Amino acid sequence: MEQYIIKGGKPLIGEVTISGYKNAALGIIAAAVMTDETVTIENVPDVRDIRVLLQAIGDIGAKVEYVNGDTVKICGGLIQTVDVDFDYVRKIRASYYLVGALLGKYKSSKVALPGGCNIGSRPIDQHIKGFEALGAAVKIEHGLICAEAEELKGAHIYFDCSSVGATINTMLSACLADGLTILENAAKEPHIVDIANFLNSMGANIKGAGTDVIRVKGVPKLHGTEYSIIPDQIEAGTFMFAAAASKGDILIKNVIPKHLEAFTAKLIEIGADVEEFDDAIRVRAEGKLGNTHVKTLIYPGFLTDMQPQMTTLLAVSKGTSVVTESIFENRFKYVDELSRMGASIKVESNTAIIDGVDKLTGAVVSAPDLRGGAALVIAGLMAEGFTIVENVEYIERGYEKFEYKMQQLGADMVKFDSEDTKAIKKFKLKVG
Ligand code: EPZ
Numbered sequence: 471m472e473q474y475i476i477k478g479g480k481p482l483i484g485e486v487t488i489s490g491y492k493n494a495a496l497g498i499i500a501a502a503v504m505t506d507e508t509v510t511i512e513n514v515p516d517v518r519d520i521r522v523l524l525q526a527i528g529d530i531g532a533k534v535e536y537v538n539g540d541t542v543k544i545c546g547g548l549i550q551t552v553d554v555d556f557d558y559v560r561k562i563r564a565s566y567y568l569v570g571a572l573l574g575k576y577k578s579s580k581v582a583l584p585g586g587c588n589i590g591s592r593p594i595d596q597h598i599k600g601f602e603a604l605g606a607a608v609k610i611e612h613g614l615i616c617a618e619a620e621e622l623k624g625a626h627i628y629f630d631c632s633s634v635g636a637t638i639n640t641m642l643s644a645c646l647a648d649g650l651t652i653l654e655n656a657a658k659e660p661h662i663v664d665i666a667n668f669l670n671s672m673g674a675n676i677k678g679a680g681t682d683v684i685r686v687k688g689v690p691k692l693h694g695t696e697y698s699i700i701p702d703q704i705e706a707g708t709f710m711f712a713a714a715a716s717k718g719d720i721l722i723k724n725v726i727p728k729h730l731e732a733f734t735a736k737l738i739e740i741g742a743d744v745e746e747f748d749d750a751i752r753v754r755a756e757g758k759l760g761n762t763h764v765k766t767l768i769y770p771g772f773l774t775d776m777q778p779q780m781t782t783l784l785a786v787s788k789g790t791s792v793v794t795e796s797i798f799e800n801r802f803k804y805v806d807e808l809s810r811m812g813a814s815i816k817v818e819s820n821t822a823i824i825d826g827v828d829k830l831t832g833a834v835v836s837a838p839d840l841r842g843g844a845a846l847v848i849a850g851l852m853a854e855g856f857t858i859v860e861n862v863e864y865i866e867r868g869y870e871k872f873e874y875k876m877q878q879l880g881a882d883m884v885k886f887d888s889e890d891t892k893a894i895k896k897f898k899l900k901v902g
Contacts, residue, residue: 712851
C-alpha cells in the first residue's frame with residue numbers, strides 16, 4: 471500500500487501549475503464517444519478516475535490514443551457494445567455519464583452502477599427522472615442501470631434538487647433527442663458550462679449553461695472537434711489553502727480566478743493575502759489566521775469539495791469556527807483523523823465546531839476519501855514532526871502528481887510503499 475510521508479513545518483514557496491478539471495474531463499470524455507468522428511481533448515488530467523473512464527470507453531470499442539502527456543484523441547466510431555459492465559467501472563462515480571452519452575447516441579445503454587467516494591448516500595433518482603422525461607425506460611437490474619428508448623423526445627424537466635451529475639447526464643442525452651429540452655433548476659457549476667461548450671463545439675445546440683435554465687435543441691448528429699478543458703478549481707483551491715496553512719507564498723498558475731472567488735473571499739476574511747491575475751492567483755499568509763463560519767452550497771457558494779481543506783486550516787486558526795456541510799451528509803470522516811493530530815473539532819449532525827489549537831502534531835492517518843485525503847496532507851504540512859497519510863489511492867483519483875507538485879514548492883513529502891521501511895527510514899534521516 472502506498473502512503474505519503476510528510477515532515478511538517480515548512481512554508482510552501484514558489485509556483486505551481488494547475489491541471490485540467492477532473493470533473494469536467496469526466497463529462498467531456500463520455501461526451502466524446504457521441505460522435506463517430508475523432509475528438510481531440512487537451513488539458514486532460516492524468517489522474518486515476520480519468521484513466522478508469524478512458525479504459526472503459528476503450529473496452530467498449532472506442533479508440534483512445536494519448537498524443538502527449540495531456541492530450542487525448544478519442545474516436546467513438548467503432549463502439550461495439552453499450553454494455554459497460556466492468557468491475558473497475560464501479561470504482562468511479564462518473565461512469566454514469568456513459569448512460570447519458572450512449573443513450574443519446576444509440577438509444578440504449580447498460581452501465582454498472584457507480585461507486586466513487588463514500589461521502590453520502592448519492593442517489594441517482596434525478597438522472598433517471600431526466601432520462602425518463604426524454605422517453606427512455608430505465609431499470610436497475612443486476613447492478614446495472616439499463617436505459618432504452620425507441621426515440622428520445624425533447625421535454626421540459628424540473629429537477630427536484632440542483633444536481634451536477636443529473637444536469638450533465640440529461641444534457642448529454644438531450645443533445646441527440648428530437649426537439650427542445652428545457653432543464654430547470656439545473657446545476658450551474660463551471661464544469662457544466664465547460665461540458666456544454668464542448669458539446670456545442672461538436673455541433674450541439676445548448677444555451678443557458680451556467681444559469682439554472684438550460685435549453686437544448688436536439689440535433690441529428692455530432693461531429694469531431696478539438697477542445698481544451700478548463701483548469702481544476704478544486705486542485706487550485708487546495709493549493710490556495712495549502713499556501714495559507716503552511717504560512718507560505720504560492721503563485722498558482724493556469725486558473726480562472728472567477729471560479730475561485732468563494733475560496734478567495736474566505737481566505738481574505740481570515741487574514742490571508744490573495745492577489746488575482748488574469749490566469750493566476752497568489753496566496754500568502756503570515757502568523758495565525760482568524761476564525762469564520764462557512765456553509766457549503768451549490769455554485770457560486772462555497773464548494774463542498776473544499777470543505778475538508780477549509781476545516782483543516784481553521785483547526786489551527788484563532789478562536790472558534792463553524793463549518794456546515796449542506797450537500798453530502800458523510801463528508802466529515804476525516805475529522806477523526808485530524809483529532810488524532812491534536813485538532814479540537816466536534817461534529818454535530820452536518821456541522822463541525824472547530825476550536826483552533828496552537829499546533830497539530832504528526833501521526834499516522836488514513837485518507838477516507840479524495841478531498842478528505844487532500845485535507846490530511848495539508849494537516850501534515852502544518853504539523854510538528856512526521857505525518858503518514860495512508861490510502862493515497864483516494865487522493866490520486868483527483869490530484870495529478872500531487873507529491874511532485876508539493877515537492878516543487880519545497881514540501882518534505884514523498885510517496886512510499888508501506889513495506890519499504892528502509893526508504894522510509896532514509897527519508898526521515900534526510901529531512902531530520
Ligand atoms: C459532483 O458529484 C462532483 N463529481 C462531486 O465532486 C461534487 O462534490 C458534487 O458534484 C457537488 O458539487 C463529479 O463531478 C464527478 P450532485 P455529483 O449530483 O454529480 C443530491 C470530487 O471530490 N442528488 O451535484 O454526484 C445528492 O445526494 C467529487 O471531485 C439527489 O438527491 O453530485 C447531493 O446531496 C466528490 N439525486 C446533491 O444532490 C440525484 O439524482 C448534489 O449532488 C442526484 C443528486
